[in-house]
Amino acid sequence: MVLTMAETQEFLVPLEQYLKEGIHIGTKFKTKYMENFIYKVRNDGLMILNVQEIDKRLKIAINLLSQYKPEEVIIVCRRENGWKAVRAFSRITGVRAFAGRYPPGILTNPNLETFTEAKLMLITDPWQDKNVIKDALNVGIPVIALCDTNNECNNIDLVVPCNNKGKRSLGLAYWILARGYLGSLGVEMKEGIEEFTDTE
Amino acid sequence: MVLTMAETQEFLVPLEQYLKEGIHIGTKFKTKYMENFIYKVRNDGLMILNVQEIDKRLKIAINLLSQYKPEEVIIVCRRENGWKAVRAFSRITGVRAFAGRYPPGILTNPNLETFTEAKLMLITDPWQDKNVIKDALNVGIPVIALCDTNNECNNIDLVVPCNNKGKRSLGLAYWILARGYLGSLGVEMKEGIEEFTDTE
Numbered sequence: 263m264v265l266t267m268a269e270t271q272e273f274l275v276p277l278e279q280y281l282k283e284g285i286h287i288g289t290k291f292k293t294k295y296m297e298n299f300i301y302k303v304r305n306d307g308l309m310i311l312n313v314q315e316i317d318k319r320l321k322i323a324i325n326l327l328s329q330y331k332p333e334e335v336i337i338v339c340r341r342e343n344g345w346k347a348v349r350a351f352s353r354i355t356g357v358r359a360f361a362g363r364y365p366p367g368i369l370t371n372p373n374l375e376t377f378t379e380a381k382l383m384l385i386t387d388p389w390q391d392k393n394v395i396k397d398a399l400n401v402g403i404p405v406i407a408l409c410d411t412n413n414e415c416n417n418i419d420l421v422v423p424c425n426n427k428g429k430r431s432l433g434l435a436y437w438i439l440a441r442g443y444l445g446s447l448g449v450e451m452k453e454g455i456e457e458f459t460d461t462e
Numbered sequence: 463m464v465l466t467m468a469e470t471q472e473f474l475v476p477l478e479q480y481l482k483e484g485i486h487i488g489t490k491f492k493t494k495y496m497e498n499f500i501y502k503v504r505n506d507g508l509m510i511l512n513v514q515e516i517d518k519r520l521k522i523a524i525n526l527l528s529q530y531k532p533e534e535v536i537i538v539c540r541r542e543n544g545w546k547a548v549r550a551f552s553r554i555t556g557v558r559a560f561a562g563r564y565p566p567g568i569l570t571n572p573n574l575e576t577f578t579e580a581k582l583m584l585i586t587d588p589w590q591d592k593n594v595i596k597d598a599l600n601v602g603i604p605v606i607a608l609c610d611t612n613n614e615c616n617n618i619d620l621v622v623p624c625n626n627k628g629k630r631s632l633g634l635a636y637w638i639l640a641r642g643y644l645g646s647l648g649v650e651m652k653e654g655i656e657e658f659t660d661t662e
Binding site for chain 1: 494498514518519521522525526528529602603604616617619620
């Protein structure tokens, strides 16, 4: 990969680690929302995301997250490949995570016993987690979303471009976010990336 | 205006004030980037922005700004209607403002005497301030942009939808941002909106 721009940008993890976990490997489809994050199309048709943009947006996401207390944030991940990652994020930071099915109405229906409030939402895939985006819109809270090349980004306040399909890519993304968020709380994260994903 | 959503959302200023300064009045043109922020089309063809989205994004912008020291941020505004506002922002917060012409190369050419560094950029219009977006991309720093219905939002990290043409709308937007930013520094802003715009 030729770095033509932002050569002074200091990455959150070494470039090699981003590439090794495939955080930049998109899909064969692109939406208008994601085209600005696409660096090139590989010979086999896979869209490749711009790593500098991934890194920059992860930093912005950390900055935004760090404005909120753990109890004010919820993370949602319907995709099974992200369950280990969001559960580790939750265990380590105290942020509530919904890995798997997101219970309908918990943010919008005060009559439910499970009713809860949140001030910021972090989601793994705008397609799979579309119901929760609607709820966030209804209660007027910001949404940060990991978005792959094929995602529509309606009603997403901060798009973090990345491969949101693979276990290792999701593990790395959530590990970086958890480490940054903990750091903003003045805590050094001890957990390695193996807590967030299956390593080879 | 019928508030169908987010009725629990607490606004940064009373809804009436947003409407009075015309922060929600867009243009007759819309881009694909901005269509999600548009509430309706008025009979005379003007696109009206969703005030809840304006308010939510202003809050996110404040949260993001508050992660940076004043000397790390620059504000750019080529449009004359925003000069009074960005100059007031600069005077009150200590953030550097470029009202009018943006000197080329100051972020990208270390050989210039005027070379400077920044970690976050706030711009008034992606069209008028397009050169500075290129510079931000080159040095890899995030860009927050006030965006009207007719703006393209390539390479903007955080879009704040609003009327970025009118003096009073820009005055209100920058006054809210300055007040929020100062608040995050633990300072209560004493300056009224008349410092940011010509009031009637």
